[in-house]
Amino acid sequence: MSNEDITLTAADAEVTVQPGNGGRIGGLKVDGVELLRQGKKFGCFPMVPWCGRTRDGRFLNGATPHQLPLNSPPHAIHGTARDAAWHTARRSENEAVITYDLVDPWPYTGRVTQVVALTADTLTLTMSVETYDDSFPAQIGWHPWFNRNLGGGTEDVRVDFAAAWQEERGDDHLPTGRRIDPKPGPWDDCFGMPDGVDVTLTWPGRLELNVASREHWVVVYDEQEAAVCVEPQTGPPNGLNTLPRLVTPIDPLEATTTWTWRRL
Structure with a gap:
């Protein structure tokens, strides 16, 4: 199949999947209102095979060192898949399955599969990384850009969550190791959420959307005027080094996030 944009629909919800633009969710509309920031680099992109910044672009697989390109000097950020074309494996009215084969500059072979499933009031994203060759550390995450304001003279979004801890952030934007x-x-x-990611975004008088995942880590980024980001992921930034999750031929890495909304 081609890597052209895919539109999924369920009742009054519509999702645009962009395999050719980094496997990202290009848009999510509820009752015709766009919830995601528009633009080639925005929407919601997959972070794989690592999330956030990897210190100096370096990581170890056992005793083997690797150097990644420094696409956010002095670090490597957000993986390689968001810059690549994915391929459509199958699609229906409300579900799409897209895949991406890991290639250079990632030093290991593997396949990433992302399933996008839409209902009238939920969007579920499931991603897996598998290999039939050498084992390697990896991370999975999503980086949505939610519009801060939905227009029409309404209030800006509120972001509510109760984390068990915050990773202390150093001057290099990486966790220091202190909670x-x-x-x-x-x-x-x-932030650490050992009972699972649970963050609620509320656009007063319009919509409430909950971002949930069984994973224990979420990055919240709200320093830009146009959008806020709530990023569930399988480990903290620099996790390839500090909390590696190993992908092996018998044990793929898989994660899911579910967004559930209700009208206010």
């Missing part, structure tokens, strides 16, 4: 009590925003920070 601290959560601080008030603005944020470009990683």
Whole structure:
């Protein structure tokens, strides 16, 4: 199949999947209102095979060192898949399955599969990384850009969550290794939620949307005027080094996030 845009529909919800633009969700409309920031680099992109920043672009697989391109100097950020064309494996009215084969500059072979499933009031994204060759550390995450304001003279979005801890952020934007009590925003920070990611965005008088995942980590970024980001992921920034999750021929890495909304 081609990598042209895919439109999924369910009742009054519509999702645009963009395999050719990094496997991202290009848009999510509820009752015709766009919830995601528009633009080639926005929407909601997959972070794989790592999330956030990897320190100096370096990581170890056992004793083997690797160097990644520094696409956010002095670090490597957000993986490689968001810059690549994915391929459509199958699609229906309300579900799409897209795939991406890991290639250079990632030093290992593997396949990433993303399933996008839409209902009248939920969007479920499931991603897996599998290999039939050498094992390697990896991370999975999503980086949505939610519109701060939905227009029509309404109030800006509120972001509510109760984290168990916040990863202390160093001057290099990476966790120092210390866990601290959560601080008030603005944020470009990683939080720990050992019972699973649970963050609610409320556009007063319009819509409430919950971002949930069984994963224990979420980055919240709200330092830009146009959008806020709530990023569930399988480990903290620099996790290839500090909390590696190993992909092996018998044990793929898989994660899911579900967005559920209700009208106010």
